[in-house]
Structures are given as structure tokens and as C-alpha cells.
Amino acid sequence: MIRLQFDRVTKSFAPQRxxxxxxxxxxxxxxxxxxxxxxxxxxxxxxGKSTLLNLASGLDRPTRGRVFVDGAEVTGPNSHVAFMLxxxxxxxxxxILDNVTFGQEIQHVEKARRREVARKLLDKYHLGEFVDxxxxxxxxxxxxxxxxARTMAMDPDVVLMDEPFSALDAQTKMxxxxxxxxxxxxxxxxxxxxxxxxxxxIALADRILVMSRRPGRIVREIRVDLPDRDNPMVRxxxxxxxxxxxxxMSLLDIGHGDHLDG
Amino acid sequence: MATISMGKAMNDATASAVxxxxxxxxAEPALVPPPPSFWRAYRVAIWSAVxxxxxxxxxxxxxxALGVPKYFIPTLSEIGVxxxxxxxxxxxxxxxxxxxxxxxxxxxxxALLGMAMGYVLGMSPTAEKVLSPYILALQIAPKVxxxxxxxxxxxFSVEAKMSVAILVAVLVxxxxxxxxxxxxxxxxxxxxxxxxxxxxxxxxxxxWKIEFPASMPALFSGLRIGSxxxxxxxxxxxxVGGINRxxxxxxxxxxxxxxxxxxxxxxxxxxIGIVAYCAVILAERSVLHYMPRRxxxxxxx
Numbered sequence: 001m002i003r004l005q006f007d008r009v010t011k012s013f014a015p016q017r018x019x020x021x022x023x024x025x026x027x028x029x030x031x032x033x034x035x036x037x038x039x040x041x042x043x044x045x046x047x048g049k050s051t052l053l054n055l056a057s058g059l060d061r062p063t064r065g066r067v068f069v070d071g072a073e074v075t076g077p078n079s080h081v082a083f084m085l086x087x088x089x090x091x092x093x094x095x096i097l098d099n100v101t102f103g104q105e106i107q108h109v110e111k112a113r114r115r116e117v118a119r120k121l122l123d124k125y126h127l128g129e130f131v132d133x134x135x136x137x138x139x140x141x142x143x144x145x146x147x148x149a150r151t152m153a154m155d156p157d158v159v160l161m162d163e164p165f166s167a168l169d170a171q172t173k174m175x176x177x178x179x180x181x182x183x184x185x186x187x188x189x190x191x192x193x194x195x196x197x198x199x200x201x202i203a204l205a206d207r208i209l210v211m212s213r214r215p216g217r218i219v220r221e222i223r224v225d226l227p228d229r230d231n232p233m234v235r236x237x238x239x240x241x242x243x244x245x246x247x248x249m250s251l252l253d254i255g256h257g258d259h260l261d262g
Numbered sequence: 263m264a265t266i267s268m269g270k271a272m273n274d275a276t277a278s279a280v281x282x283x284x285x286x287x288x289a290e291p292a293l294v295p296p297p298p299s300f301w302r303a304y305r306v307a308i309w310s311a312v313x314x315x316x317x318x319x320x321x322x323x324x325x326x327a328l329g330v331p332k333y334f335i336p337t338l339s340e341i342g343v344x345x346x347x348x349x350x351x352x353x354x355x356x357x358x359x360x361x362x363x364x365x366x367x368x369x370x371x372x373a374l375l376g377m378a379m380g381y382v383l384g385m386s387p388t389a390e391k392v393l394s395p396y397i398l399a400l401q402i403a404p405k406v407x408x409x410x411x412x413x414x415x416x417x418f419s420v421e422a423k424m425s426v427a428i429l430v431a432v433l434v435x436x437x438x439x440x441x442x443x444x445x446x447x448x449x450x451x452x453x454x455x456x457x458x459x460x461x462x463x464x465x466x467x468x469x470w471k472i473e474f475p476a477s478m479p480a481l482f483s484g485l486r487i488g489s490x491x492x493x494x495x496x497x498x499x500x501x502v503g504g505i506n507r508x509x510x511x512x513x514x515x516x517x518x519x520x521x522x523x524x525x526x527x528x529x530x531x532x533x534i535g536i537v538a539y540c541a542v543i544l545a546e547r548s549v550l551h552y553m554p555r556r557x558x559x560x561x562x563x
Contacts, residue, residue, distance in 0.1 A: 057460045077462045089457050093475045093552045103461040106471070134552040154461070 003190040004033040009065035025051040027215040040201035043211030082156035088147040090135040097131040121149040141172035185230035203232035336522040344522035360508040368431025369492035376439030384447025409502035427499030434495040435488040442484030446477035482546040493535040
């Protein structure tokens, strides 16, 4: 079953001023993500990766083509998908528990029920002691864990992630990747992950899509045929990592001339 | 020039710090710095006491020593005597209650109106852009100057004159609160709103769960300014209205009855303002309890 599908999707933005030039962010993107699959998307910065996520979450509509989640065309925000961004976006005036229940609260889930779900998730992500704390009292890694719990509390079919760990330090990042990979595997969630981090893409995904510069097109698809998708710590240490990274680097044109200056 | 004097100051600082650190015997350098000396720990309190003493002494005896006449500026003790006289003979409590009532009502109405306008305009960028020149003009216009107009509107009964005072307060309180709220709603992180939208939040939910709570810090700084402006507004309203109740009446009576009465009325008005300001701060502390405490310079807090 296909959980998430981009069907020849193009997105252009109107010019900022009259007489200015419009921008085509992505062109003819065709992507299918199967049930339970984790797909990573990498590409140069500004190639329209985040535009894809906005289309999938229903925040924005495509200029041409169609987006489907669970077989239904996406026409606006819906409860099949949930979003996780680089910034945790925790609401500073809510306790950690109330932040995690935020999405359910908006959808009028009964209070006792949503608290139960949130507590379970926070326990799972090692934040059980911090339910009554406020975001500013937590470290960056803990805050991002809380954001992960908030995403999972919606019990989405498709998890959309936009560089979720790029603001964290290297060790914290690995620990969070581990938690994420476990959750996605155990809950059999489908995930679409945007990242700049090649190792992260290989460690977490079943498949990696490489996008071109703007207007972004999918130029290559790479299957990561490695075991341990539920255990990125182990996967990271495999010998095949090196050659996969080299392949991605050459596809992204990293290390050739002009990039080194910038 | 600045660098030179700064360099000198830094030299002085190190020069005074080095002997103090080197003074204890070298045997076991302590890991924990010693507790600050009595002087360092209480220097703010000590200086405050010294300045207060100088202020009181200077006011009570310095003025007379300098030959400032009694009808210019009264001494503290004269204001104290005036307080007892006004309390017993001029119904000071009654006047204070009237003025306090006007301040409270003016502040509350002004704050509510300011909030309402701030949120409405904050949620409608077009309306704000269209109205912004008028808002700016009204913001710059001296609001207290409208007082004579209000006298014209309301007439001359006691209630009318209280209404004038209240209305001037409403007008001056309104603007800082509206401007603060408007700015805060406009400054809400769009990513937070998008997050709520991905959860299918309605416009109303976005307001109540994100924009409204996000505006609280700015709202409270507006309320703080408003609480002090309310006293000014009421005072001007009472003076212009020529009211025969309230502290403004005492101020006007001071024109014939002498400087101590003027100072006494100013003092009571100030106290009303301070109490209002502190009430806002207390409310702010309980509402904004989630904010990180800004205790700069206090270690381990």
C-alpha cells in the first residue's frame, strides 16, 4: 500500500513584487512511499525540500500535480500526517506534558485520554520525570525529544520530518536517531525525512532520494540495502557506509570546485 | 580616550583583586571561593541606607539651611503635620478613595479597550496597515489635552467630573497597551502557527492557544506603563474638570492653602501609582511563571 505519493508535482511561487520574477521551487516530482517505509530526501540547500513537506502536510497546495496520503488527495491539513521540524517549537507557556498533548487538545481528544497517551510517550523517551517542567528548563536534546513525543502523540500514518536533529550536538543526535528509528520500526510508521546529514540518511532510511538544485527534481534513488534499520548505532558502523557516502557526495557534487569556496 | 580610561579601570580592578587572592597562606588553594566579605554582600543595602538618610536629612534641614522659604518647598515634618490636618479636617480618606476609584476604573477600561483593539488589529494586517497613520497620529497627540472637550460633553455634576477624569485615564492607558498587544500578535512565530495548522487548528484555536498566550509578556509591559499613566490621566482630568472631590481638588486647594497640601496630594497620588504598578507586577509574576527568571549576577540561581 502506498502511504504517501507525489504525483508529478510542481510548485511555483508568485513574485514578491509586481514585475518581479516568480520562483519554481520543485518540478515534476514523482515519489511513492510504501507503508512502513522510511525514505530520506537529500539535496543542496534551497532546492525546495521543505516545500515538499508543506505540500504533504496540506499547509500549501501544488501548482500542478497532486499529493496523496493514504490514497486520498491532500487538500488541507489532515490527521494522517504529523510534522517534526528542526526547531522544537514547544510552546514556552505550556508544561512539557501540555506541549505533548497540544495536537490532541486541538482535535478535542478527551483530557484524561490525551494525558495518558502523552505520559506513556514521555516515559518512553526518557522524559517521565520532566512532565511538569517548562521548555526553558530542558536541554536542546530533551526539548527535541518532547517534540518527537508531540508528533507521535497524534498517532500519524505518515511522519514528516524536516532536518529534525540538525540543531543538536553530535552525540545527542545519535541518541535521538536511535529513539526515532526504534519508534518508527516498532510502530511500523511510514516516514519521509529531509536531511542534510548523509550519514543520518543512510543510518535511518530504506531508500534515499537525491534532489537537484532549484527547480528541485528527483535525480536519483538509492536503496539502502543494509540490515538494522531499527538500530542506526549499529548500522553507522558498517563497512558499506563509506562507499554509500562517497556515492551520495559525488551525486551532490560535494568536494568539486566551487562548493569548497562557499 | 575611552579605551585608556577603561584600561586604567581594569588595571585598578586587577590590582585590588590580586593581593586579596594571594593573602591566604599558599598551603591548600581552596576550590570553593571564600564567602564575600560583609561589605561586598551588603553594599547595595548599605548604600541605599546612606542615600535615604542623606535625602531625609537634606529635605528636613538642608532646605531651610539653604534659605528656601516655607511656601516654596515644605519640609518633611510640615508635610506630616499637613497629613494629620487633612486627615482630620479635610476628609483626606474620602478624596483618596474617589481618586483611587477613578484610577482603577480608568485603567481597567483603558486596558480592556486597548487589548480588544490590539488583538483585532493584530489579527487583521490589512486593517492595521490602513489604520496605522491614524493610530500613529493619536499616539503622538497629547491625549490629556482632550480633557476640556470631555468637560464640555459631560457637564458639571460630581459624577460628570469623575467621568472626565476616568475618560482621560482611559485615553492615555489605551495606547501603550494596544500598541504592545498589536506588536506581539504580529511577532508570533509563523512556524508555531503552522504547527497548529498541521493539527487542523481553527482560526479561533490559533488565537486562544498560540497568539493570546504568546502576547502575554508584551501585554504585561503595556499594563505596567498603563498603570502609571492612569494616575497621570486621572490627575489631569480632575484638575481640568475643576472637580470638588478627589486629590485633584486638594491640589487645587493647595493654590490657596499652601505648598504642604500640594506635596501631600502628590505624595498620595504617587502611592496610588506605586500600588497599581506593584499589583500589575504581582499579576505578571503569577501569569508569566513559565518564563526563565532573569536574575543576572546572582550565582547559582
